[in-house]
Amino acid sequence: MQSIPDTGSSTASGTAATAVAPEPEHAGRFGHDLEEVVVERLETLAEGVRRLTLRTLDGSEFARWEPGSHIDLVLPDHVRQYSLCSPLADRSRIQVSVLHTRDSRGGSEYVHRSLAEGDVIRINGPRNNFPFVDSRKYLFIAGGIGITPILPMIEAAEAAGREWRLAYGGRSRASMAFADELIERYGERILLFPEDEVGRIDLEGLLALPRAKMLVYACGPEPLLRVIEDYCMGWPPGVLHTERFVAASLDAGASAEPFEVELTQTGKTVTVAPDQTILEAVEEHGVRVLSSCRGGICGTCETHVVSGEVEHRDAILSEDEKRFGDCMMVCVSRAAAGCPKLVLDL
Amino acid sequence: MTVTMSPTSVVSLPDDPFTIENISNPYPLHEKLREAGPVVWLEKHGCYAVTRYEWVYEILTDFESYCSSGGLGPKDIRKEAEWRPPSILESDPPTHTVMRRGLAGVISPSTMRRLREQFAPFAEELAEEVARRGDVDGIVDIAERYPLKVFPDAVGLRPDGRENLLPYGSMVFNAFGADNDIRAAAFQEGERVAAWVMDSCERENLTETGLGADIWTVADEGRIEPQQATLLVRALLSAGVDTTIFGIGNTLYNLAKYPEQWEKLKAKPQLAKFAVDEALRVESPFQMFHRTSTVDTEIGGVHIPADSKILLFMGAANRDPRKWGEDADVFDLDRNASGHVAFGMGLHQCVGQPIARTEIELMLQALATRVDRIELTGEVTPWIHNVLRGFARMPLRLVPNS
Numbered sequence: 172m173q174s175i176p177d178t179g180s181s182t183a184s185g186t187a188a189t190a191v192a193p194e195p196e197h198a199g200r201f202g203h204d205l206e207e208v209v210v211e212r213l214e215t216l217a218e219g220v221r222r223l224t225l226r227t228l229d230g231s232e233f234a235r236w237e238p239g240s241h242i243d244l245v246l247p248d249h250v251r252q253y254s255l256c257s258p259l260a261d262r263s264r265i266q267v268s269v270l271h272t273r274d275s276r277g278g279s280e281y282v283h284r285s286l287a288e289g290d291v292i293r294i295n296g297p298r299n300n301f302p303f304v305d306s307r308k309y310l311f312i313a314g315g316i317g318i319t320p321i322l323p324m325i326e327a328a329e330a331a332g333r334e335w336r337l338a339y340g341g342r343s344r345a346s347m348a349f350a351d352e353l354i355e356r357y358g359e360r361i362l363l364f365p366e367d368e369v370g371r372i373d374l375e376g377l378l379a380l381p382r383a384k385m386l387v388y389a390c391g392p393e394p395l396l397r398v399i400e401d402y403c404m405g406w407p408p409g410v411l412h413t414e415r416f417v418a419a420s421l422d423a424g425a426s427a428e429p430f431e432v433e434l435t436q437t438g439k440t441v442t443v444a445p446d447q448t449i450l451e452a453v454e455e456h457g458v459r460v461l462s463s464c465r466g467g468i469c470g471t472c473e474t475h476v477v478s479g480e481v482e483h484r485d486a487i488l489s490e491d492e493k494r495f496g497d498c499m500m501v502c503v504s505r506a507a508a509g510c511p512k513l514v515l516d517l
Numbered sequence: 518m519t520v521t522m523s524p525t526s527v528v529s530l531p532d533d534p535f536t537i538e539n540i541s542n543p544y545p546l547h548e549k550l551r552e553a554g555p556v557v558w559l560e561k562h563g564c565y566a567v568t569r570y571e572w573v574y575e576i577l578t579d580f581e582s583y584c585s586s587g588g589l590g591p592k593d594i595r596k597e598a599e600w601r602p603p604s605i606l607e608s609d610p611p612t613h614t615v616m617r618r619g620l621a622g623v624i625s626p627s628t629m630r631r632l633r634e635q636f637a638p639f640a641e642e643l644a645e646e647v648a649r650r651g652d653v654d655g656i657v658d659i660a661e662r663y664p665l666k667v668f669p670d671a672v673g674l675r676p677d678g679r680e681n682l683l684p685y686g687s688m689v690f691n692a693f694g695a696d697n698d699i700r701a702a703a704f705q706e707g708e709r710v711a712a713w714v715m716d717s718c719e720r721e722n723l724t725e726t727g728l729g730a731d732i733w734t735v736a737d738e739g740r741i742e743p744q745q746a747t748l749l750v751r752a753l754l755s756a757g758v759d760t761t762i763f764g765i766g767n768t769l770y771n772l773a774k775y776p777e778q779w780e781k782l783k784a785k786p787q788l789a790k791f792a793v794d795e796a797l798r799v800e801s802p803f804q805m806f807h808r809t810s811t812v813d814t815e816i817g818g819v820h821i822p823a824d825s826k827i828l829l830f831m832g833a834a835n836r837d838p839r840k841w842g843e844d845a846d847v848f849d850l851d852r853n854a855s856g857h858v859a860f861g862m863g864l865h866q867c868v869g870q871p872i873a874r875t876e877i878e879l880m881l882q883a884l885a886t887r888v889d890r891i892e893l894t895g896e897v898t899p900w901i902h903n904v905l906r907g908f909a910r911m912p913l914r915l916v917p918n919s
Contacts, residue, residue, distance in 0.1 A: 379611065380610050380611055380614070381580075381610045381614055383579045383580045383581040383863075384579060401618070402618075404617065404618045405610070405614035405615070405617045405618040406864070407578065407580075407866065408863075408866055436785075436787050459788075461791065462855070463855065470625075470626045470629075470871070487625070487626050488627075492626075492627060498626075498630075
């Protein structure tokens, strides 16, 4: 890792590079390849939460990204995914916020103890497994650091004039990043649940009665998401969108590499890019797959796996079924790290 | 005569969707209603009719403004009791919520894997038999036989008395339409049949394994009341038979009517699941039911008072050219039929749809690998039913692979 003193003067050349891009909305930096960025600022936002502000080495803008996106931080010996949580409109910088976890496998430990302002690190992405779908109303639920992907969603919902509320829970007020500024900005639409003061998020009050035309976006620890999923079984199918931040995907890994899927019925072999789902990739090649929610919830796109190791990201299969590995939801699940090819019955 | 009032007033028409003529061929009336406006007042029935996809979708998904507890039939059953205790279909949150959550684990992807294995052998056996016979009736010999065998087995229904299932389904669905002679005929043996069905849903009358027993386990866990378990088993039995029969029949009908589509399916039997959805779209088994407005609302600029009955035409929405294009009436395996409302949409979307889809798909695949050509050898006879679309007779010749 290299540290550079000042790169502020290189802004102009970056602008020139983006000006010739054929599609302005895709202009700017970010690609499938690793990119070096500089850590412009490190701030402690709350107990154990550090925000990283990143900019490109040449000062050029990052490409437009959608709420729910995350990037890989490529740290020494670790690749970790963190949700982008900076203002959508400001493409000069991107921000991620990292919780220092006690059982850290090294990623957050490194960010909290070793990383310094001015360091150059590599990132990859962004990718979006948590896409923000248009709806008239939203209920956002965040547990702890799960607030991060929700922030750009709130910004987008607010900009579109949608009705929304956020229920945000954490151990204590001091541990809850962004809580004060959210309250200040949005007032009553923010329901704060610092556990040491008021107890856990009132999921019964929020979810027991299904609401029409409302999507539920939730990010937080696994036990919280499990309870939310159970409540949402009484809601219309497909309303719940979740992002798991301690899922297996962050362990074995969301391979940042492209992988291949061989399709036995159609005889095609299709490459799935890191920012693409299998479903998108095979559809691009004219292969039809029945799908509905495209978010790992409904089970419509369940596909038989002939061979290969799957990283399951759906909310349908049980742990046993995931281990057994004979089927997968191609709308969200991918090849496991180290598995370059899946063979699917498509 | 069409009476068109000021732009915000509703178009009023004398047409009756529940005549034998309109039931036998519903599509000309659908087109007339769709083109008349986003909502039409049906003078004969004193209710609103909604036929365009956009608005059918809107009403189905806005379960707060358009409730189900008013009943799926023409009566407001919140004010006037219906012939049977309300089902999950005729409930709103929170009553609906408890029952729906109870069903979540009962019909799951792992259930479906098990059922697929259970269902496959009889599809093969039946396809083998009808392909050998050649001249068959698509309804009596295929569409009725398959679900009537595999589905009650999957629920765990006792073997005797299953002949009551069709009359029961006929009552349940006919009651969602007008209170006419068709409905009255369906109710001739009503009490006896309804009593048999309710009795069959009790735990002691179900096999120890099966979807019925699984629902009773949910009651044991205290997640639903015992009487709700009875109602949920009843819901499976009433919703899962007739509709699937018509689903198979209507799919066969379209594949016989469009031989080039059969060719496509034969060449690639894995397209069966797309054929199923496209057939459900173009010839939707469950054509119509009512919702009830809970508040003063607006449909396409037309004011709808609270407590109004609104008749939704899923079959018309599924052929709305605004959604599906000018060839909306054509059965085409290459079309993307996703988003059709044949299973409803939103909160009350058919919970058994993976079961129905699997049944139809398996039957179709088994035929597609054995039958070279499928031909209609005579006129089909429409099934006269208030809200279900299907056929009573369908003379078919199945030409086996050489």
